[in-house]
Amino acid sequence: MASDAFFPFPDCVEIASKSGIKSVIQPGGSIKDDLSIEFCNNNNMSMVMTGIRHFKH
Structure with a gap:
């Protein structure tokens, strides 16, 4: 799943x-x-954090 937020x-x-x-x-x-992060680690999910948002106000 991908999210911009x-x-x-x-x-x-x-x-x-x-x-x-x-x-x-x-x-x-x-x-x-x-x-x-803890939920993902405990439920065999991977999470990538980009540090970048593309949505601009």
Whole structure:
């Protein structure tokens, strides 16, 4: 699953996992990134953080 926004809470990766998604790519940057990372690590999911957002305000 790809997202141009960070995941502020692990609920997004939990839903992705329940849907069979095994890999997530996102920019990162949430103060709660560790919660999503921990969920992925504990549920055999990979997560890539790019550090780059393409969406500009």
